[in-house]
Amino acid sequence: MSKNLLNNKTGQPKLKTLYSYIEMNLDGDLSLSYLAVEFNFSKYHLQRQFNAYFGISIFSFVKALRFKRATYQLAFRNNIKIIDIAFEAGYESSESFSRAFKEAFNFSPREFRKNPPDSFWETNFSQLNQLRKKSMQTEFLISNVEIVEFHETRVAVLEHKGSPALVARSIQKFIAWRKENRLPPSKSNTFNFVYDDPRTTNPDDYRFDLACSVAKKIEEGSTGIINKIIPQGRCALLRVIGADAQLGVAIEFLYSNWLEQSDEKLRDFPLFFHRVSFFPDVTENEMVTDIYLPIER
Structure with a gap:
């Protein structure tokens, strides 16, 4: 089993691969147990190194990505029903999604869809934006x-x-x-x-x-x-x-x-x-x- 997720032959952080994998598979199983098997790593060290590099737990990262997608779907995709957004975000019902959404943002999904606050995404997802800078392309040729x-x-x-x-x-x-x-x-x-x-x-x-x-x-x-x-x-x-x-x-x-x-x-x-x-x-x-x-x- 790999000892250090941060090092590989190219010197690039393998954690960037994990970051991309999570983002590409938001509708799938992203539990720590599954990811540890998928990346051939112990759950303990996977969590520790992800947290050390990105400053956030895998659970919180997945939750934030799913919530961000949900807010964009609510604000800009009125054709998608709230129940379907709830399912995509990993909730079993619109009620449980609404409770979690209101707890996180002080709005129900229905209220948010009707009138998204100004500067909402900058205010609520600034940490995600900072994390992205660690994984994105920063040089062009x-x-x-x-x-x-x-x-x-x-x-x-x-x-x-x-x-x-x-x-x-x-x-x-x-x-x-x-x-x-x-x-x-x-x-x-x-x-x-x-x-x-x-x-x-x-x-x-x-x-x-x-x-x-x-x-x-x-x-x-x-x-x-x-x-x-x-x-x-x-x-x-x-x-x-x-x-x-x-x-x-x-x-x-x-x-x-x-x-x-x-x-x-x-x-x-x-x-x-x-x-x-x-x-x-x-x-x-x-x-x-x-x-x-x-x-x-």
Whole structure:
């Protein structure tokens, strides 16, 4: 039986593999006994080393991941019934799920679905976000970037202006509009236009567009959804596989390391994301985001 889960031939922590395994198998058996057998390790040492490296017990980690997924499903996937969310979170009934949810967040699942509080995820899952930094990709290579020709794309856009903490409200509004207009992600590509760095921009001045591709101009009205076009042109493309926490690192890499070494010049259009797949439809470490940096010919 292995003596130290933190060491292997490559020098990379095997605990990162365990982290990914747990995240990829949230619907399965993630008991300490099962994981110890799966990873050929004693329960005692598995728990001790996981706790030492990540600062959280395996039980608490699994519970937090399941709760985070449940909150996203409640807030952004109104088509999923609460009883089904409860089952996916490992509870045998909606009643037991509701009790646990209210104990954790002071809201019932129904209350939360109706009106998720601002800054909820930053407040309640900050520890998970810190843990993710220990397991995510933090370095990118020049060879990871390719130059592509992006074809003109008409998009319907909801412009978010204001604190990043309020983006969830805009996402809910945009999802509702897409459902009403029958533009699900399976039929309409999802984009974001990134104007500002939330770390350095005054919250009131922060801008972030939510967009989806459309075949023709939409009727602009009281919904606040407007027409825009992503112009055709050359772009530097960097694909990021994993959670949104990696995007800041990837953007910094493009603007500093890659741009400096490439001698390319920027076009007058903001950096944008194509959301190929996103949470909670896939796990956070399975998310795929293509980052496009528009450059001159």
